[in-house]
Amino acid sequence: xSQKEVVPLLMLLPFAxxxxxxxMLHEDEMFPRITTSCLDLDNILGGGINCKEVTEIGGVPxxxxxxLGIQLAVNVQIPVDYGGLGAKAIYIDTEGxxxxxxxxxxxxxxxxxxxxxxGLLRKDFQAGQLKMHPNNILENIxxxxxxxxxxxxALTNYLDKFISEHKDVKVVIVDSVTFHFxxxxxDMALRTRLLSGIALKLMKLxxxxxxxxxxxxxxxxxxxxxxxxxxxxxxxxxxxxCTNRVILYWNGNERYAYIDKSPSLRxxxxxxxxxxxxxxxxxxxxxxxxxx
Amino acid sequence: MANKLISEIGLPKxxxxxxxxxxxxxxxxxxxxxxxxxxxxxDVGWAEVTSAVAHISAIVCPPYQSALSLMEQRVKNxxxxxxxxxxxxxLDEALCGGIPFGVLTELVxxxxxxxxxxxxxxxxxxxxxxSYGGLxxxxxxxxxxxxxxxxxxxxxxxxxxxxxxxxxGMAKKMSGRILVWRPASLSxxxxxxxxxxxxxHQNEVKLLVIDSMAALVSGFSRFGSIFKEIKSTISLxxxxxxxxxxxxxxxxxxxxxxxxxxxEQGIPRQHPLGWHVSFIKSLAEFSRIPIVVTNQVRxxxxxxxxxxxxxxxxxxxxxxxxxxxxxxxxxxxxxHWAHAVTIRLVLEAKSGQRFLKVSKxxxxxxxxxxxxxxxxxxxxxxxxxxxxxxxDINAIHSQGHSDIxxxxxxxxx
Numbered sequence: 001x002s003q004k005e006v007v008p009l010l011m012l013l014p015f016a017x018x019x020x021x022x023x024m025l026h027e028d029e030m031f032p033r034i035t036t037s038c039l040d041l042d043n044i045l046g047g048g049i050n051c052k053e054v055t056e057i058g059g060v061p062x063x064x065x066x067x068l069g070i071q072l073a074v075n076v077q078i079p080v081d082y083g084g085l086g087a088k089a090i091y092i093d094t095e096g097x098x099x100x101x102x103x104x105x106x107x108x109x110x111x112x113x114x115x116x117x118x119g120l121l122r123k124d125f126q127a128g129q130l131k132m133h134p135n136n137i138l139e140n141i142x143x144x145x146x147x148x149x150x151x152x153x154a155l156t157n158y159l160d161k162f163i164s165e166h167k168d169v170k171v172v173i174v175d176s177v178t179f180h181f182x183x184x185x186x187d188m189a190l191r192t193r194l195l196s197g198i199a200l201k202l203m204k205l206x207x208x209x210x211x212x213x214x215x216x217x218x219x220x221x222x223x224x225x226x227x228x229x230x231x232x233x234x235x236x237x238x239x240x241x242c243t244n245r246v247i248l249y250w251n252g253n254e255r256y257a258y259i260d261k262s263p264s265l266r267x268x269x270x271x272x273x274x275x276x277x278x279x280x281x282x283x284x285x286x287x288x289x290x291x292x
Numbered sequence: 293m294a295n296k297l298i299s300e301i302g303l304p305k306x307x308x309x310x311x312x313x314x315x316x317x318x319x320x321x322x323x324x325x326x327x328x329x330x331x332x333x334x335d336v337g338w339a340e341v342t343s344a345v346a347h348i349s350a351i352v353c354p355p356y357q358s359a360l361s362l363m364e365q366r367v368k369n370x371x372x373x374x375x376x377x378x379x380x381x382x383l384d385e386a387l388c389g390g391i392p393f394g395v396l397t398e399l400v401x402x403x404x405x406x407x408x409x410x411x412x413x414x415x416x417x418x419x420x421x422x423s424y425g426g427l428x429x430x431x432x433x434x435x436x437x438x439x440x441x442x443x444x445x446x447x448x449x450x451x452x453x454x455x456x457x458x459x460x461g462m463a464k465k466m467s468g469r470i471l472v473w474r475p476a477s478l479s480x481x482x483x484x485x486x487x488x489x490x491x492x493h494q495n496e497v498k499l500l501v502i503d504s505m506a507a508l509v510s511g512f513s514r515f516g517s518i519f520k521e522i523k524s525t526i527s528l529x530x531x532x533x534x535x536x537x538x539x540x541x542x543x544x545x546x547x548x549x550x551x552x553x554x555x556e557q558g559i560p561r562q563h564p565l566g567w568h569v570s571f572i573k574s575l576a577e578f579s580r581i582p583i584v585v586t587n588q589v590r591x592x593x594x595x596x597x598x599x600x601x602x603x604x605x606x607x608x609x610x611x612x613x614x615x616x617x618x619x620x621x622x623x624x625x626x627x628h629w630a631h632a633v634t635i636r637l638v639l640e641a642k643s644g645q646r647f648l649k650v651s652k653x654x655x656x657x658x659x660x661x662x663x664x665x666x667x668x669x670x671x672x673x674x675x676x677x678x679x680x681x682x683x684d685i686n687a688i689h690s691q692g693h694s695d696i697x698x699x700x701x702x703x704x705x
């Protein structure tokens with residue numbers, strides 16, 4: 001090789017593992033996103049939950065965080081033919097909120113929707129019969145129940161090995177990342193250290209395996225600028241740890257999601273609803289679509 | 293699993309000895325330190341530390357199962373796939389069978405609305421033989437405020453299941469399965485709770501009721517014992533003598549007052565029941581029984597947090613707007629508790645009609661059922677719930693509801 005060719009290559013050597021921005025952009029386009037089943041929510045997320053990143057979703061009790069978590073665990077399994085990833089999910093339950101009856105309901109509704117779509121679009125495509133059964137979907141969700149922060153840390157450490165053995169896992173949902181860190185922590189410095197350790201490991205996991213990590217968080221109150229306001233739990237240093245942060249809140253009579261923090265997405269809000277089928281477009285969006 | 297001893301994990305001898313020498317005894321001790329801290333403390337290389345941590349993590353990590361196997365297990369091993377039917381058809385349908393096993397179900401509402409009545413009925417249902425839809429088991433009823441009435445329990449039983457209760461000896465057998473315990477203090481409760489965990493399985497306990505959780509916090513302040521005395525005096529219909537030295541509020545406002553007194557005295561409001569919440573949840577899960585907890589209400593304070601900072605910046609809504617749902621009552625125990633319960637049933641009164649609302653539930657739509665308290669306990673006036681939109685499902689109303697009811701359901705004016 002001539003010197004002209006070698007010198008640029010030599011300059012890159014100390015940065016093994018680094019990528020150019022151009023390559024990253026190209027890669028981003030290759031990684032599909034996981035749909036939330038709500039059009040508006042997908043839109044503000046740039047198409048859905050991004051793989052290779054950690055997204056934190058927080059809100060008051062009853063907002064639908066667990067619902068969204070379960071919806072994503074189901075939607076990641078949507079076959080590639082239907083625009084999904086055809087992958088599997090890991091659901092880490094720290095609070096015991098994972099109700100199998102609900103997972104079954106959401107899985108059934110997902111298959112119904114796909115079958116309907118099949119009927120509408122593929123009338124001429126005979127071979128495209130959907131052979132999925134709700135039990136198949138439940139089979140592809142790996143459920144871990146974590147009972148203490150020690151187990152949570154141990155699991156976070158173990159995930160790398162687990163995912164290397166189950167390469168088709170493309171989403172890891174932690175419901176909620178907060179629970180075990182809110183009880184009886186006398187040493188707040190320790191808590192901050194442990195949480196940032198977990199955050200770094202999860203980010204590494206997301207990047208290396210090209211999967212989405214979704215962390216569900218709770219809310220707490222904080223005294224800011226003369227009044228009590230709601231804020232996501234776990235403190236200020238934690239809020240720096242996640243790549244993307246979405247807040248679920250009530251706006252009048254509708255549920256809304258707000259992109260609070262993201263390096264690539266605009267700050268925006270979108271309405272969504274929780275129905276018997278899972279997360280769906282809000283009623284007002286449905287009306288708008290019907291009128292169009 | 294957190295307390296698993298390092299010595300039992302099977303690490304290579306050399307590194308296990310170093311851990312012991314540095315007094316890192318349990319997995320919790322080891323995993324509470326970062327890899328860098330361990331490197332420094334143990335004076336070993338990075339590779340050794342990471343491999344030791346990976347080994348410990350793999351052992352301590354909880355096992356996994358597929359959601360399918362979880363479901364199959366429940367369907368196979370548990371009554372109605374893990375539900376206690378309440379006998380209220382609309383509610384049972386909304387909850388996919390009834391009060392779920394393994395999680396906390398909360399009943400919250402103003403005083404006298406029917407929370408204890410509901411708990412009495414549930415206790416009965418859990419003790420009934422399975423041929424009558426019961427769990428055929430024992431019940432532990434933690435009666436913090438001395439509201440349990442065995443007379444009323446038998447009445448509900450006799451009116452709801454006359455075929456069983458009028459049989460010789462059945463009333464005694466059924467009520468003999470319900471163990472009522474009145475803790476005298478929070479520490480006594482804490483201690484007993486730990487003992488309960490051990491004996492649940494052996495004693496075939498199929499339901500745990502804590503009536504009420506809020507009273508454990510506010511009721512056990514030094515005003516609590518006075519409050520209890522007043523309540524028992526009322527039930528005896530004796531005149532009450534207020535000690536001159538202590539200003540006492542009306543009974544209905546007691547929890548507000550105790551709450552505000554606590555704040556004044558600087559008693560930390562943050563998670564006073566933090567450990568208990570975690571423990572009770574793990575108890576429910578470990579034993580796969582339903583745990584029903586009642587909660588009280590308090591007035592919403594004017595500086596109550598109800599918006600996120602981005603909402604404040606964007607719309608600069610005044611605080612008055614947030615009273616627009618017409619409710620000034622909120623559940624006691626705060627948002628941390630609200631996150632911890634899996635199912636929240638709100639009992640409220642609106643324009644004199646009582647409603648049971650499924651306020652928080654991962655498996656139900658936000659439905660409201662009108663109900664009444666009759667001789668046979670709670671009964672729904674309609675099994676088709678009204679679906680509510682918006683945050684109103686979480687609001688607690690107390691309009692046209694007088695605080696005191698007698699057991700035949702007539703209000704005392």
